[in-house]
Amino acid sequence: MKVAYFLGCNVALRTYEYDAAVRRIAEKFGIELMDSKDFVCCGYPAAPQDHSTFLALAAQNLVAAEEMGVDYIVSVCNSCTATLSKVNKLLKENEKEREHINKILKNSIGKEFKGTLEVRHFLRFIYEEVGLDEIKKAITNKLNPVRVAPHYGCHYLKPPEVFDFFEDPIVPHTADDLMALTGVVPVKYENMKQCCGGAILAVDEDTSISMVREKLIHVHEAQADVLAVHCPFCNVMYGEYQKDPRIDIDFKVPVIFTPQILGLALGFDAKQLGMKKKVAKLFLEPQEAPESKSEEVGAHG
Amino acid sequence: MESSQTTDEKKAHIEAVELDPNFKFEISKESGGENITSCFQCGTCVAVCPVAAKNPEYDPRKIIWMALLGLRDEVLSSKAIWLCSTCYSCYVRCPQNVKITSVMSAIQNIASREGHVHPSYEAGLEMLKKTGRTVELSEFENQKREKLNCPPIEENALATIKILDETGILKKKEKNKKKGEEG
Numbered sequence: 001m002k003v004a005y006f007l008g009c010n011v012a013l014r015t016y017e018y019d020a021a022v023r024r025i026a027e028k029f030g031i032e033l034m035d036s037k038d039f040v041c042c043g044y045p046a047a048p049q050d051h052s053t054f055l056a057l058a059a060q061n062l063v064a065a066e067e068m069g070v071d072y073i074v075s076v077c078n079s080c081t082a083t084l085s086k087v088n089k090l091l092k093e094n095e096k097e098r099e100h101i102n103k104i105l106k107n108s109i110g111k112e113f114k115g116t117l118e119v120r121h122f123l124r125f126i127y128e129e130v131g132l133d134e135i136k137k138a139i140t141n142k143l144n145p146v147r148v149a150p151h152y153g154c155h156y157l158k159p160p161e162v163f164d165f166f167e168d169p170i171v172p173h174t175a176d177d178l179m180a181l182t183g184v185v186p187v188k189y190e191n192m193k194q195c196c197g198g199a200i201l202a203v204d205e206d207t208s209i210s211m212v213r214e215k216l217i218h219v220h221e222a223q224a225d226v227l228a229v230h231c232p233f234c235n236v237m238y239g240e241y242q243k244d245p246r247i248d249i250d251f252k253v254p255v256i257f258t259p260q261i262l263g264l265a266l267g268f269d270a271k272q273l274g275m276k277k278k279v280a281k282l283f284l285e286p287q288e289a290p291e292s293k294s295e296e297v298g299a300h301g
Numbered sequence: 302m303e304s305s306q307t308t309d310e311k312k313a314h315i316e317a318v319e320l321d322p323n324f325k326f327e328i329s330k331e332s333g334g335e336n337i338t339s340c341f342q343c344g345t346c347v348a349v350c351p352v353a354a355k356n357p358e359y360d361p362r363k364i365i366w367m368a369l370l371g372l373r374d375e376v377l378s379s380k381a382i383w384l385c386s387t388c389y390s391c392y393v394r395c396p397q398n399v400k401i402t403s404v405m406s407a408i409q410n411i412a413s414r415e416g417h418v419h420p421s422y423e424a425g426l427e428m429l430k431k432t433g434r435t436v437e438l439s440e441f442e443n444q445k446r447e448k449l450n451c452p453p454i455e456e457n458a459l460a461t462i463k464i465l466d467e468t469g470i471l472k473k474k475e476k477n478k479k480k481g482e483e484g
């Protein structure tokens with residue numbers, strides 16, 4: 001099956017290891033991810049400033065995907081997925097907005113939004129289109145029962161209506177279900193849906209940092225070995241900002257991408273998935289004492 | 302006891318003339334702001350807000366209240382309206398379906414038009430105009446990508462520039478800046 005593959009800014013240029021893991025999984029299941037040089041920023045940064053600009057910037061990406069003749073545009077960033085889903089739905093349903101944006105698109109790039117496709121996050125896409133049974137069948141490496149704390153990320157879940165309510169925004173489960181297939185143990189922890197604070201990092205860094213700190217403490221208290229995310233923003237917040245001196249904690253929480261865990265179970269090695277060997281070993285090699293926790297921060301290289 | 306009031310206490314009084322009763326309608330006409338008048342001030346939003354939990358300067362219920370009251374200038378020029386992390390926690394919990402996250406975005410749009418946009422967002426659009434993305438591309442990124450067996454990324458800002466020119470967002474900003482400098 002062919003789908004348009006939308007990277008957005010941060011996966012393309014910051015968290016390539018996430019991109020790599022997603023590409024390997026897609027190959028495994030015969031999903032052809034089609035790149036396009038016309039895919040640029042999703043438009044999210046314009047939302048607080050000018051609604052029309054926001055819609056038009058998002059629409060240029062949707063239009064580029066429509067021209068590829070596919071049924072889906074698949075994204076791996078929570079925020080890009082939410083932006084593209086929201087705009088796609090609005091322009092399909094609201095004729096006035098569609099006419100307005102099509103006028104902007106026509107005058108600027110000579111194109112038109114037609115509303116022929118659906119937007120999906122990669123995780124949702126494999127959950128629904130490949131399905132848990134097929135994924136389970138493809139697993140060749142049973143992983144260690146590593147305790148994994150899933151972080152879903154706000155824009156994977158909400159606003160729920162733009163995602164057709166496929167997930168329960170209060171008690172989400174899709175990432176748990178996928179990870180559980182591999183042998184790892186998804187753990188519940190306090191305030192699991194707490195926001196990473198990434199959106200206001202540039203406005204109020206102290207507040208963002210204290211949101212990150214609290215999350216790491218909750219993950220640690222639940223005795224999780226790693227924190228798994230499926231959004232590049234969340235990854236930067238919990239992985240990179242974990243090193244910030246304002247986060248005065250005496251433990252470390254490795255942060256990895258959910259598809260990297262799936263990738264290991266599907267038989268790919270650490271290098272193919274852009275994982276640090278030390279973190280991959282947690283999942284693959286016999287562990288000595290239960291106390292032997294990784295000292296590594298950020299599972300990406 | 303008027304005379305014993307401190308200056309701060311006096312300032313806390315609101316003169317009726319400073320209120321703009323149309324402000325709430327202005328917001329409700331903006332995309333996303335439609336439901337603002339449904340708010341009955343229950344405070345659920347602030348109770349579930351992760352930003353308010355960390356920064357007492359941020360109180361979404363209070364922003365809505367001030368907007369409903371018509372404190373137009375105070376709301377539009379406040380730093381608080383830029384503190385929403387768009388987490389949608391309030392959005393899914395509000396009993397009145399106010400859709401605060403969208404209302405906040407509508408208020409931000411009005412504030413932006415009047416030259417109050419937070420500088421970090423402005424920088425974001427400037428960057429888009431240069432590269433089409435919010436992150437700059439160099440040789441380094443594509444070398445890293447190649448090692449991970451991922452195809453290279455090309456810079457392609459052309460369509461973005463054309464769209465930004467068509468909506469006039471950057472020009473409007475220039476105008477606002479000039480207005481601000483003059484006045």
Ligand code: SF4
Nearest residue numbers: 340342343344346395
């Ligand atoms: S939760 Fe809704 S009704 Fe309650 S104060 Fe907040 S916006 Fe108003």
Ligand code: SF4
Nearest residue numbers: 350385386388389391
């Ligand atoms: S969407 Fe904004 S106002 Fe609502 S809970 Fe999240 S940060 Fe607070």
